[in-house]
Amino acid sequence: MRMARVTQLLCLGVSAATLCSPVSGRAEQSTASPWSVSLSAGWLDVEGDEPVDDAGLAEVRIAHTCGERWAVEGTFALAPDMDEQFRHEWSTGERVSRLQEAAGPGVDDTWSARATLEALLFLKPHGRFDPFLAIGGGAMWYADGFSDDLQPVILGGAGCLYNLTDAWALRADVRGLFIGADTEANATFTLGLCWTPGESRAAPALAPVSAPVAAPVVAPVAAVAGKPAEVAKPAPTVPVDSDWDALSDEDEVNRYGTDPLKRDTDGGGVYDGHEVIEDATDPKARGDDLQVFELRIPFDEGDATIKSEYFSEIGVIGKLLKDHPDGTARIEGHVDPLAVPDAKAAKRLTERRAEAVRDALVNDWKIQSSRLTPVGYGATRPKGPSAPPKGNAENERLEIYLRGTVEK
Template sequence: MKHLSRFLVALLLVVGFSNVKAQDENNPWQINIAVNAVDFYPTNDMEAAGITGKWFDEYFNVGDHYNILPTLSSISVSKYVGDGFSVGARGSVNRIEKYGDVKVEDLTYYGFDALIKYNINELYDMGKFDPYLEVGGGYTWVDDIGAGTVNGGLGFNYWFTENIAFNLQSTYKHSFEDYLAPHFQHMAGIAIKFGGKDTDEDGIYDKDDACPDVKGLPEFNGCPDTDGDGIEDSKDDCPDTAGLAALNGCPDTDGDGIADAKDDCPEVAGTAAMNGCPDADGDGITDAKDNCPNEAGPSANKGCPWTDKDGDGVLDKDDRCPEVAGVAENDGCPPIPRMTEIEITELDNLARTVYFNSGKDSFKQETYEILNKIVELIKGFPAEEFTIGGHTDSVGSDSLNQKLSEKRANAVKSYLESKLSNKFTAIGYGENEPIASNRTRKGRAQNRRVEIKLVKN
């Protein structure tokens, strides 16, 4: 009973060690509960030659060398401190009946050790298989005689779940005192991880908290719902104003199914097509912008129906002459006058009587009367377009005649443009298009001419 009391003291020291710091770190604590076996044989103990063996001799000879207390006889607690390292402490108790190859009296064994572990998965991730190295030191008593030890060990956890694992470990404990022999201590048991950091103090550990820096609610994995509408802030388009789930947490004051933030008329029920505003006449124009809200009309007429004041079948919006009846072909204006064949022939005949001073592009005096008659004839047809062609006889060089024909055509064009708004195009043909023989004076006179042609649209 005395030894059991000492073990309980050691156990309390372990638990006390685990509470030196509050559980406020990101990574969990770990507690190991195990059965331990003590083996003095494979230690190469020179002081006990003939009783113990060389290093690792009969290392797995459980029946001849292992001292096992058939109950949970070891407990340890460790804390992860970063970069793969953990620190902790272990308490253990046993009953010694085998010292190497020698049977001994029933001796009590108990120990208390501090430990430093390095998790090999920090370097090589092996999944559920979690090996580690351990070093440390402590104090071990055998039948009330104790000594300090330096320890080194190797073990692994195999995690069945996120928090529970099977644990197996072997540790060599070396004492520099003659009255405590070096020995191996093996442990097999269960490892349990627990604890964690809760930065935002919402009762949810950071490792399980989707929003570890902001206080939240368990139903949202630690994330907040500021407006209390049952929608977590990260999924709430209006996190500061209570709203509806169907509208991603935003309110709908007028109940038209359109969130206020997207509703151009949040106080008056409307339609989605009108961004939440009403359209009483259904013409696609909101009532607020419709000059005739109860009578359908196009937006181009501010929501009112189109009119046709002059009754010519062309709506006022398309009618260039809305007060005067016209035709559709002229955008609602009266028909555009067009030259007849008689007028075209008359124009052609007048153009042929346009005379220039010899070798020049200036008009003879009597030609102005002809030009004015042409102006009077064309004036009644403002929409017509004309081509003015200049021609010469063959006297002189081709280049000279070409230039002269162009100048004469442009002289007629300039005169007509000064009197009329019609469009005129001047072209010089030189001597290339004669209408009579250039071998006779009469023929050459006919070839020296101007032609005004109607451009047919």
């Protein structure tokens, strides 16, 4: 749970300490709300010499993203039915209710509420699995007056988000709680659901597809009758990119000296726009093109799960990176604009697919994650025109650009 939308997590849970942290959205560049809400439920494990026994727990959490890795989360927890705990009285051999000793005769169950504020540190902000550490404090209140009205709480622990979609994630939380002046030690275990309204995290900023096209020079309209001359607004210009290489024809001719009708002018394997925009190589010199692979992995519609029969194709990349320990890979996901019409959804889907390839390289080939850069381009880099009604299959692809994997 990658994070610009750090803050809205909603966890539904079953037990004590569940926390929905900003699943996918910590502070990356994004227009998403920084808020998240979580509902969780779980179990409150109580120290053995306390008046009450272990109990079920429900929690509501509201989180706010504070940066790439940090979020602040407020939690209200309720244990609605806490049974009494007993001790053995050695002198009489009887079981004695600790709760009735503390709260008075006839009180055989009670309930409690807790409010806390925690700081969350996300350890892997861009993964589908998004583990985090948590530490904070607050106060706890027991009904039936068997304890102080409000007891201070210090808590710490960890959790993990599993991003299902841009908006929803599962979460699991574990916390240790030190409550009250006698520092009784309790623990909570919860599962929940997180909801982050709005857009998901954004992919890393992309370079412009083509250089800005110079606006036509428009001569000012002559001044009339003493009025100042007005400047006509230029009509918006759509750059023409005849060869689908992400550089406009005009820029290819006037700025880069590349062939506006040839996608890969130097024939080295990498198209002109990628050399100019991403690679900083020379689109007119064949020898400096990066090593590039295009993977045609069929995904289910809207899904980013790689089917096992395609792991061997990723293995080709894994072996190259294994053989070249200094090599790095940029993993790009692309779809056709008709296949996923919503631009934000397309970007997120392609990012998830690129992350799936990265995860396979990390898990199956033990390639360090720091050597791999997954990027989602959505439908901004088609290889050719779309084809109604379902789109051009050529445009749905993963491209892997390798550096440092070819002996010079």
